[in-house]
Amino acid sequence: MPQARRVSMAQVATRAGVSNQTVSRVANDSPRVDPATRLRVEQAMAELGYRPNRAARALRTGRTQTLGLVAQTLSTVGNSRMLQAVADAASARGYALTVVTLGDAGDIAHAFERLHDQGVDGAIVLNEATALAREAGSAGIRLVVVDSPPDERFTVVATDHAAGARAATERLLAAGHRTVHHLGGPLDSFAASERERGWRAALAVAGASAPDVVRGDWSADAGYAQTERMLDARRTQSVDAAFTALFAANDQMALGALRALADAGVRVPDDVAVIGFDDVADAAQYRPPLTTVRQDFDRLGEAAVQCLADLIEGGEPEDLRMLPVMVSRRSG
Template sequence: MAGRPSMADVAALAGVSAQTVSRVVNGSPRVDPATRARVEAAMQQSGYRVHRAARALRTGRSGTIGAVVSTLATVGNSLMLEAVSDAASARGYDVAVVTLGSDDVASAFERLQGQGVDGVVVINEASALAHSAELPSALRFAVVDSPPDDRYTGVETDHFGGAAAATRHLLGLGHRTVAHIAGPATSYASAERERGWRETLVRAGREVAEPVHGGWTSASGYDAATALLESGAMGTALFVANDQMALGALRALSQRGARVPEDVSVVGFDDVADAANYQPPLTTVRQHFDRLGEQAVTVLLDGAERRPGHPQRTVIPATLIERASTAPPPPA
């Protein structure tokens, strides 16, 4: 296509009207998802670029959304932010990122409001802070992994269901019970995963030992697994609340001569890109970060209505991925 592509070029390529392309460009909710996806694909294929200043004058929207994240040091936060950025880009939006350091969450919201963002996605650990904070009424919010709250739309992985599937998998292999390395006590995702593990064991009539909490890092997973080994509470099966901590747990087990999976089976959570290359390849629960990011951006920009007392929530299923780190327990 010669020269700079126009809205009419995109319409012809997508097989829709120019008015439909305009609605997609301006973030109108009056476009069905399949048509929106076709138009966005045509925009990408043709190289069409939104003139942000003109759109802002027409619509009162800046073409930028905010993202608040507690830290980028954990893989889950980085993957979630990447997913939000990709989904926003597909809609023609930029993302202004605020990482909570010396700022509290209220200051972060104030900064983003000053930048004129069209809404804010709050990610993972920062979500607990948003749940307890006073939210600016002028901003729309989509909050990832938070307790239900009528003030914003919630998006989350089915942490409970994923943890329950991991625990059932280990019990199904013949393990009498399952030890657990949990995430931080302040994390909603960690609490839901612990609840899924605990309730599955209780329903099966199995012993439930108290979990050891880590901090999402491989070093904390190493320390937590060491504590379980030294206390004699490790047993033959271990569910770890994320893959980074599982990596540390694998090192602790190896250093003490415990073979995985011959002596101890290990399951993680997230299915990070490297999980298939752990030694052994890690059985884990896959979070669909791309779907989480897409849903968070969609509900933020499309302005879904929320009725008082009925907060809108979207739960994305999690998938158990079986690899070589789990097996039946050793003979008694």
């Protein structure tokens, strides 16, 4: 069966009633097109099934219309949701996406070598900011980092994790709990350290004691195991008997905590109130439905792609920090 012939730029121009140059400008996302004309050309492209020739465009513009995404792992819920958000936003802007995880690449240097060899126009980095920025500088790749302290070497798009953690802790203290225990994330995670910072700040303002942090690896299994240990320690009185409130650094660990508490016959929220962070898709289906701090992954992905596209076009986008929102349910 013969293959369908590729729709040409001239065919689109004829359908839209414009010049080939105007179609080219629309295909290359040039700002020098009247909005009504752009819409007419885009409609003609959609009707005819026109697909820009990336190879030809790369030769003309020096750009591949391909973005890179680098992550330590995609096994965590947060990173997998960020991948989906970035992929959707990139596709909407006409960019392809190349994904590299440090597990696949071996190390940071090889991750950027792979992106450089594939000619990406720029890269988005999830979480592993400082070390990756040093490598990116030597690789000459435009860079936007999701979740990082401010750094003049790259643009940062971040959730205000500390503010979200403060809100969660303040909610539990306002409910009458003497203090709030914290199930924290890994030590090398920026998001985890910021959430811990917000928790400590809220306790300090309230004059409440800060219990020792217990740490997990973001997984439900870790949440279960660490909550079991806290309950065992409370029984032997090596943990403050005021273990009546728990702020978990993410919803997956909160899920494990809820199961551990249920298995021990501890009622939530009557005996121990629990609040998570992220508002994953199934958080409302936990038992009880999880009170949590929602960060907007879709908006983060869109903002990261927008900032990177601005950099590619020669702009100087500013850092962006987004305030998360408390979602009230029944666990805390």
